[in-house]
Amino acid sequence: MVSRRPMMTTMRGVxxxxxxxxxxxxxxxxxxxxxxxxxxxFTQGFAVACVTSPSGDHVAYAEWxxxxxxxxRNLDLWVVNADTSETRRLTFDPAADSDPQxxxxxxxxxxxxxxxxxxxxxxxxDGKAQVWRVDVRDxxxxxxxxxxxxxxxxxxxxxxxxxxxxxxxxxxxxSWKELRERFSDLDYGHGVHQVSLLWELDLETWRTKKxxxxxxxxxxxxxxxxxxxxxLIAVPDELIINYEGKSEVRVVDLESGExxxxxxxxxxxxxxxxxxxxEFPSWSADGESLAFSVAFDGYPSELFVASExxxxxxxRKMDRPEDVFFVGPIAWRSEGxxxxxxxxxxxxxxxxxxxxxxxDQPETTTxxxxxxxxxxxxHSRDGETLAVLQSGLTYHRDLFxxxxxxxxxxxxxxxxxxxDTWKLPQxxxxxxxxxxxxxxxxxxxxxxxxxPGDRLPLIVELHGGPTASTKYSFHFWFYGRTLLPAQGYAxxxxxxxxxxxxxxxxxxxxxxxxxxxxxxxxxxxxxAMIERGIADPDRLGVIGWSNGGYxxxxxxxxxxxxxxxxxxxxxxxxxxxxxxxxxxxxxxxxLRGLPWERPDAYRKASPMFGLGEDYCTxxxxxxxxxxxxxxxxxxxxxxxxxxxxxxxxxxxxxxxVYPGDGHTLGSYKHRQAKxxxxxxxxxxxxxxxxxxx
Numbered sequence: 001m002v003s004r005r006p007m008m009t010t011m012r013g014v015x016x017x018x019x020x021x022x023x024x025x026x027x028x029x030x031x032x033x034x035x036x037x038x039x040x041x042f043t044q045g046f047a048v049a050c051v052t053s054p055s056g057d058h059v060a061y062a063e064w065x066x067x068x069x070x071x072x073r074n075l076d077l078w079v080v081n082a083d084t085s086e087t088r089r090l091t092f093d094p095a096a097d098s099d100p101q102x103x104x105x106x107x108x109x110x111x112x113x114x115x116x117x118x119x120x121x122x123x124x125x126d127g128k129a130q131v132w133r134v135d136v137r138d139x140x141x142x143x144x145x146x147x148x149x150x151x152x153x154x155x156x157x158x159x160x161x162x163x164x165x166x167x168x169x170x171x172x173x174x175s176w177k178e179l180r181e182r183f184s185d186l187d188y189g190h191g192v193h194q195v196s197l198l199w200e201l202d203l204e205t206w207r208t209k210k211x212x213x214x215x216x217x218x219x220x221x222x223x224x225x226x227x228x229x230x231x232l233i234a235v236p237d238e239l240i241i242n243y244e245g246k247s248e249v250r251v252v253d254l255e256s257g258e259x260x261x262x263x264x265x266x267x268x269x270x271x272x273x274x275x276x277x278x279e280f281p282s283w284s285a286d287g288e289s290l291a292f293s294v295a296f297d298g299y300p301s302e303l304f305v306a307s308e309x310x311x312x313x314x315x316r317k318m319d320r321p322e323d324v325f326f327v328g329p330i331a332w333r334s335e336g337x338x339x340x341x342x343x344x345x346x347x348x349x350x351x352x353x354x355x356x357x358x359x360d361q362p363e364t365t366t367x368x369x370x371x372x373x374x375x376x377x378x379h380s381r382d383g384e385t386l387a388v389l390q391s392g393l394t395y396h397r398d399l400f401x402x403x404x405x406x407x408x409x410x411x412x413x414x415x416x417x418x419x420d421t422w423k424l425p426q427x428x429x430x431x432x433x434x435x436x437x438x439x440x441x442x443x444x445x446x447x448x449x450x451x452p453g454d455r456l457p458l459i460v461e462l463h464g465g466p467t468a469s470t471k472y473s474f475h476f477w478f479y480g481r482t483l484l485p486a487q488g489y490a491x492x493x494x495x496x497x498x499x500x501x502x503x504x505x506x507x508x509x510x511x512x513x514x515x516x517x518x519x520x521x522x523x524x525x526x527x528a529m530i531e532r533g534i535a536d537p538d539r540l541g542v543i544g545w546s547n548g549g550y551x552x553x554x555x556x557x558x559x560x561x562x563x564x565x566x567x568x569x570x571x572x573x574x575x576x577x578x579x580x581x582x583x584x585x586x587x588x589x590x591l592r593g594l595p596w597e598r599p600d601a602y603r604k605a606s607p608m609f610g611l612g613e614d615y616c617t618x619x620x621x622x623x624x625x626x627x628x629x630x631x632x633x634x635x636x637x638x639x640x641x642x643x644x645x646x647x648x649x650x651x652x653x654x655x656x657v658y659p660g661d662g663h664t665l666g667s668y669k670h671r672q673a674k675x676x677x678x679x680x681x682x683x684x685x686x687x688x689x690x691x692x693x
Contacts, residue, residue: 030420032448036486038675040422041476042066042668045415047389047397048075049099052378053106056385057082058136059378059412060090060100060109061399069668077111079136080412082385082401087413090134091141097132099153104160108133110144112154123147131163145201152196153218158225158381163201164211166218168238171195193217193237198230200254211254219243220279223254224287230254231281231290234261244585247278249292249306251313262306262313267294271302272508275585280330284337289357291330291339297467297586298511300504301326303341305357318354321345321364325500325507329376334383340367342374344501347429347441347472349373351388351402369407373473387412391473393427395419419474423448425485429472432528434521435497438506442494442525443470445485446534456490457686458535460522460555464546466498466510478671479568480543480678487679489541489686490534496521496551512592514605515554522555538563539686543678545569545622546630546663550607553638556617557610564685566678568622569663572634574602580631611641618652620681622674624661632657654681 034040046064053059060079067074077090077097091097095115102109111134116127124130124143128150133142145151147167154165172180173191180192196218198211211230212218220233232250235243249262267276276294283290288307295301303318303326320326324343331340337357342349351367351374368374373391380386386402390409396416400409414420425445434440450456461480463470470493476482484491495502496518498510510518529535541564544552549570556565571577575595578587588594591601603609619642623635635655642653656677658670665671683689 032421032423034418034421034423036422036424036476036482038483038672038679040418041478041483041671041675043416043418044396044476047399047415048376050376050378050387050389050399051100051102051109052380052385052387053102054104054381055106056380056382058106059387059399059401060102060136061389061413062098062100063415066668069672072667077109077134078413079109080399082387082412085412088136088139090136090139101154101156103133103156104158107137108135108160110154110156110163112151114150123150131165144203153221155221155223157223157227161203162227163203164198164221164223164230165201166196166198166221168194168196168217171215171237190237193239195237198232198252211257212252212259214250214259216250219247220281222281222283222290224283224290225285226287228254228287229283229290231283231292233278233281233292240582241584244277244583245275247276249278249281249290251290251306260313262315266304266315266317267302272296272299273585273589275589280328282330282332284332284339285334289337291332293326293328293330293341295328295467296589297583298498298589299467299508301328303330303339305339318357318362319364321352323501323503324352327500331377331379333379334381338383340377340379342377344469346501347443347469347495348501349375349471351377351386367404367407368402368409371472372409373471391471391475393472393474394424396474396476423486424474425482425491426450427472427474430492430525430528432525434524435517438497440494440496440521440525441502442492443472444529444534445481445491445493447485447488447490450490453533455533455536456488457539457541457682458490458492458526458529459484459541459543459682459686460526461491461493462496462522462542462544462548462551463493463499464544464548465500466496466518466547467500467507468547469495469499469501478665478675479545479548483675483679484543484682487683489682490529492525492529492535494522494525496525511590512601514590515558515607516604518551519554519558522551523559523561526561537561541565541682541686543568547571549622549630553607554610556619557607557615560614560616562617564618564620564682566620566622566681567635567638568674569624569627569630570621570634570638571607571630572638573606573608575606576633576637577630578602580633582628608637608641613647615642615647616651618681618685619654620677621653621655622658622677623656624658624663624665626660627663629663652685 050061074094075096080087095113097113099112114129117125123146131144131154151165195215197213200209216234217238222231230252234250235247252259279293281292290306293303306315324345327342338353338355340353343352354362356362374388376389389397390400391397399413402409430444431441530537540562542552543566545568549567552565552567553570578584621635623632639655
């Protein structure tokens, strides 16, 4: 019951039902005549989840779509026939319908929705999340839960007879409880938090039973197919700072109510960091084995399988193929013991399956070979039909069926047929010698009409994380990919040291060396593009968001080579970051200690201390007002330094704060504004053309 639910939106429409036949990949090639603009970004649909029906005859998926600049992006459910490619839209309500799950047959899809009707103050139409069911034949929608305050997450049993769901309640700790309750309108640093309850709803008798109430927050839960056990990712409270180091796996016997916590030596005492995030609990079809994972900032994620034996629950770590970085999710394949997951490998993301788990050396196979980037996958109940959300060099995240034997894929849905007319960038993989002589790889995007030998203004686009990577696929995103090449720039996206999919050593080499080894990797990539006659050394820019924004700050304060920088949600000072962000274990991991333990390391990693009389890079700063991951204080401090304590001569700086937004800009107008500002900024400082006032 791993939740993929996005944030809920508000009501603005009515529920109807319609059918739409969507073109498939068999259509003739369309001539590419359209020059890409900012407006084209908002025409795209983005599929975010796919689930194969029990028989394999249908696939349901969730799809984001923008409506107008005044409306939030909405999430709706669709279903496609695997044989005919006939596609129907199932939901039309602007309530972010998410987390689709099939019932016991191909007739019904259950989903989570926070539907709201004017004047309604009672569930299920009071704007609180409830479980709904839609009939895929006629579109009839039925509310399944009517829980006051709404539910957090749910799982439909394999036989379709039981619904499991979680709710939250407030818990006040005993320490200072009387004062906390007397002055309950105040905010407290701790002691008042949310905890979870797990419930069972019998869909035949409609009786509800409380299964778990342990004063812990249930971050994820999975109930075994036989209904005997529930696996909980349990945390003391809802705060992420506790999730990254204090989460544990609990197995609850649903008949007796007894709870056991799995031994955690493998992902705590024996792990390279104590700040691991437990994720993706998943039971095998026979209910005998439980898979789950742990993710770290800066270190490899690991996959575990637990089985109950005579001496209790035994846990073992699963091996990964060379250079493959586990990213999840996890899913068991049919009645066998095949365990599937997503993994990064050299700028691709594929579905891998571990077979023969009972063997001493299980074998891992690749179910989606080739140059593909898979974001989600789902098997039918017999394991024979595999649906994936897959990206390639000319399309982004369309729905495909994959042949179980050959790995060949068949496109079921063309979510964005308009892209077939776009003049796409020339996308290639490039390599160069990075820091310490190691090979570094990146994605190079050139304008559609680029002629070899032409030197172009080069913008370096830096991914976040840094425990992530830029993928070898088409991606029109508001951080720069596709749009900037369409405007005549060369765009280099380095998978610098610390990126995933290039081996464990390449990942962990960054520990203790931020603002150092990865910066050298990036700069050597710039040198390579200049040496190969692609980049104009006098017209270099840099753009990034999150860790990419941090690296844009590092490059701007560490060298005078860049004529313009755009930094989004970027760290300026590591001590501020440790003190304010919601996942401080990230900083502790990379800097190998706390600020008072390693003050020199914190100073060295902080771009702020690179400022001085030599600073000369015009800086455009973006940040969400309510960003909890990289708080706005970083951008405000950088802006203050350049604006109110300027060098002589002063250096251009602009600060753009997005009201009400968080770490990832969520609104149409905010993303539009960011792209417009970036284009104007680079046009002025790389092309020497003033923006239109």
